[in-house]
Amino acid sequence: MMVSPKLLQSNSMEYVGEKLWAANLGELLVIISVVAALLSSIFYIKGASLELKDLSWRKWGRLFYRMHSAAFVGLILLLFYLIYTHSFDFYYVWRHSSTEMPMKYIISSFWEGQEGSTMLWGFWNVILGNILIFTTKRWEGAVMAVYGSVQFFLSAMLIGIYIFDLQVGSNPFQLLREHPDMISLPFVSNPNYLEFVEGNGLNPLLQNYWMTIHPPTVFFGFATTMVPFAYAIGGLWLNQERSWIKHALPWTYFGIGILGLGILMGGAWAYEALSFGGFWAWDPVENSSLVPWLVLVGAGHLMLINRTKSRSIFSAYALSLFAFLTVVYSTYLTKSGILGETSVHSFADGLPGQLIIFLLFYLFLALYLLFYKGYKYLKKSEDDAFWSREFWIFLGSLVLVISAFQITISTSIPVFNELFGSSMAPPADPIEHYNSWQLPLAIIVSFLIAVSQFLKYKQTPTKNLFKQLAPSFVLALILTIVFAVNLRMEALFLKILLFTALFATFSNLDYFVRILKGKVKKGGAAIAHMGFALIILGALLSAGNKKIISKNRSPVNINFEDNKNANQENVMLMKGDTVLMEPYYVTYQQRRFEDPYVYYDMDYLKVNSNGEYEKQFSLSPFVQLNQQMGNVPEPSTAHFWDRDIFTHITYADLENLDSASQERYGEADTLKMLMGDSIFSSNAVIIIESFDRTIDSTKMSLQKGDIALGLNILAKNLKGESYRARPVMVIRGNRVFGVPDQIDEFGLKFTFNSVDPETEKLTILLSEKNANAGEFVIMQAIVFPYINVLWIGCIVMVLGSILAVIQRIRTQNSEA
Template identity: 30%
Template sequence: MNWAGELLLIVAAVTSLGAVGLSLGGRLLRRPRWSRLGVWALGGTLVAAAGAMVLLLKAFLTRDFDNLYVFEHSSRSLSLPYTVSAVWAGNAGSLLLWLLVLAAMAFAAARGAGRRAPLSAPYLVATLSAMTLFFSLLLLFGPNCNPFAPYPLSPSPPDGLGLNPMLLHPGMVVHPVALYLGYVAMAVPFALMVAGLAAGDAVTSWITPLRRWALAGWLFLTIGNVVGAWWAYVTLGWGGYWAWDPVENASLIPWLTATALLHSIIIAERKNRHRLWLVSLTAVTFLLTVFGTFLTRSGVVASVHAFTASGMIPWFASFLLAMLVLAAAVIGRRLPSLRGDEDPVPLLSETFSFFCTELLLSVMTFVILWGMVFPPLVRAFGGSEFALGAEFFNAGAAPLGLLLVLLTALCPLVRDSRGSKSRLGRDLVLTGGVGLVVLIVLLALGVRRPYPLAAFGLAAMLIATVVLTFVRNKGVRRVSRRYGALLVHLGLAVLVIGIAGSWSYKQSVDGDLPPGGSLYLGKVQVTYQELMSRDSVEKSEIRARLALAVDGRAGGELLPSLEYYPRSDQLWTRVARRGSLGGDVYVTLLAIAGEGDSVSLRLELHPLIGWLWVGGGIMALGGLIALWPARSRRRTAQVAAALAAPSGISSRDPSDGPAVVPSVASSAVVPAGLPENPPADGD
């Protein structure tokens, strides 16, 4: 069935090209029917991509080793979940998944845009279809990108090479898919921005769908990053969860700019400000997702997470450059209108506090991005091979991260104060007092390191701010966006507690133990009892049975192991953990001497690391609640958008003839729940 899969990829490319031509032709030649056909051509791309994915999945499930990609990433002994996840385990399958998700989201966005903004919808369809065209052509003609390439020899082998041992983990089912969903979702805000500016629509006409898609992308990126950190922690055996690896950073930086974008959207919706920030962050976030994909697949950087270098630099470099030029062109064309005549804002205002947050997130993005690209740039210009280690990133990210927590605690207080210095002062005394009490207690307990002291104190202040805002504003409980945002802030505080505890107070000791020997670390004792071995078709496994005791009390068994995979000739470590919110006991089996005469172990303690996973989960839950549709909010937003005057950019096509402007009297009805005169900054 390889020929059928390739045929469907050709259909996807043809329909994508047709969608671009029909949409632009219909818009420029004023043929609305052509534009509507362009949407259905994009639907054809979705059908073709879905059909190709079904065929590839069928090839994996039926162990069709006539397919080279199936042979390289699967075997008969793989369980069903890992057989399914093997579909996106390699470069070609992950690109097909990308195309499918992109086509699905593009079609959904196009269907909604046709009803909401008929003038800009053709540009939206053309932009998204150009993206699906790129990925279709890449799958067909890119090096090592075709998931339907046949096995080169005959007959085909009876079994495949199997999945990389590192990928045999539940995180493989969730982490890549979540990141792809996040990356692709950020393409829709970019296309909405391009379409709106190209058509001359007011920002108010497309900011609502942009917010929803940006929030969806942020949610998936949050899930992807947290699950990825957990996966690295429990799988790689090095005892950490974030190594500032280039590919890890490539998924973090669009999350940072997406967070800044969401804050910019809030101010643009409420105050009709930050329009230039809004479009710039929209473009940068999408471009960073493309850049991250480029890093993962180009071989420019060395990473345990990257695909094998496959000669894809010209492809992604060209695509990245084309999207950059497109964004610069549409933003540059509307630059005077985007800047507008915005008056200076008071320092004590929601707008200014949000601007500081957006600026800080942008600075964090630049620091991390610079640490990623500087070594390759030096190498490209003839310099020596080197890499910036975790020390560089920690030195930049730690103080900026603490400042971000402080701003996150201050912004809701500034908003609720409405310019009243006395009210803000009282709130700061209350929330800051909570943080100060925590700081004093920690000092009394002997904590002296500055970073964890600051992190715990600021996290306590942020939690106090969330509680105060929730208790004071009863309406928050009925507004899913505000309620979700507070949960995200709460999750950030909990996550910071986990990072500060595990990063600052991690302990480790190595030791060689004979049977009956013990290794001690603080109040934790592990005792080596025996070795156990188990063989299967897929692997050979040796486990060390360890008895765990904490503070003299039995804590059960730990079974760290070494696994050998003969097909790929790889030796892999599987750690053993025993955890709680207080921290994890983490044991790695490093080596075995003789027939089990002794084992080399590494015993680690990771205080408070469970709070990191809980905090990440709370943030994801908050994002989901904020994204959840509310009927009354949708209706209010629609009425408000209808009554809002265009802000600097005409929402009409000049060729449509003279405008009919309603009289002031005819538009003087204010929807329920909206103030007649929205409060200005500082009110």
């Protein structure tokens, strides 16, 4: 039985302010999108032949794809409109946005949910599909048949109906009151419920400018993997051994550049917005974007060596197909909910059944064509000479596949547990786990990049090759020794990777300057390889040699349950105090509250030749407050040409931030102390000096027969300022009570409650003003040396990829 969720309840009540027209229009556009995509694919299948004379099939396919495109773009514009107008009568809008959210992040809320991200992916497919209609020419039928079918699956993910117990799609235009989580709540019976409904808001981690450009770029990269996939399907389907490659090759390198850029943007976002101290954490969803890129890079290089002669054409087909399949698999990982809490990126709820069908359909289609139609190409592969460019490119592609395979296996542990009922735990330390596997592979890839540019097709004279590589080899070796000594690198594999990354950088620079004579138009590959080598070099120099400079020098023990080395990795800073944090001194100046952010202003100082503190720079790490999703600490970083200083708050009291609450005293701590004992408050050292028996009964308003005993308490701060308090314990009949005394300057209040005659321990209640919570914070500071090498490498690699695309297009046009 097929039934829509909105028909599950019969409700004749008229609700005020609901945009029912938008709900109906959205559902209509989804239906048009699904049907038109399916019909487009069917007609294109009929018109797939390269020698087709009757083009009417393709005309119909084209018509329906454009109809699908119009409906899909309409869906996107409608959802943007609803988010922009804060239409909380729609569950998706309520779930991912709020009126309190800055307008600049409205765009991010569109793709925070799985429905929005699906629409983002489909949007790029719409754009690329319409471009391909004009550029594929004879290949239009085969290529667009694939596009229509994929868009059918993506559009179906937005239907939001149930077929028996199987949910087909998740409708982004479902009304709030009709959502299963809301349908039985009391507000549903109120026709004016929209008057008091406020949106849930955007995840605070996503409220960053990188998240307005990173997801669209990544999904654009995902979409580009479908172009070589569609051409490879067409090549196998129509028995075209190599002719598809010249059409797919420019798109493949375009995809390499775009997806690589998107991944690097994600690293930049993690570095700027997250507080784990780095740019890559081997998160499962990070891995799921990296794997398609690795496979796509391998596919692009295999296409290069199979353009004119079949050498490893079967492998070129396989990687072109699996680049897209790994994207579909990553969609399953992120949208099915199977990752659970193993990733900060995954969706908690999903469509596992539908996603499995999506994945299996294209997996079986690809495998069927690959082995039924492509098996014959295995026999046509030739053995290449060891010192040939073909052999080394094939070897490099193989290493990339091994890298992708290892990442996929480790990331898929939750999937294996689900399939086989096992209980394998993900790696306890993901960074150490993945690095131990990927480090040797990175060494091999770097070395291949260093050598391959100087290799010739078919065979290369080794004497001439070694002569050309010698300058780069020697320079890399010298700099490796210099860096290893200065950075005190001890691990052998890190030293080897340092050498191969430097070797790859210098050899490709040498090739670009000496062999290509600095001709940028022809230097795409060399520049891209140089950029990739710089990324590896920058990651190694920064993450591999990062140094935590925040060490606790206060007498207060820092104790975090999840970090036994907290005192060696964090510094406690008292407001106004100056603490050594080599090579700087740090002064915590103030706490600023700018809703929803709490900033902690820090000055970094050095001692000048006159022995005076001289300010070098200031940083303001902050915490973003979010009651519904939890508070999020975000870093503040000082950038220098040779290093970054990365800081973030690891502890701060975030309650009672308004001025009135700041002046109130918090809950008292009960202290058991002996005479002469001392203890630390948040801003002072407290010493119990002596008893005070000279109590002024009149001033204390004591009654006749009262017995009073006072305490002399001394409080001193780190600046040397000292004040005294004299709380009094009163015994009145059978009742004992304390008369408190306070030190306003320090925001401290003392109450002397009792004395244990056996142990002579004093019971003292200590209260502090809420403002004192802002008097200290705990912070971590990390130095990332030479991290700018990584960011420069990102720019260089993307630039090289763009140049490679332009060069491929020129070559294709000249051969046409």
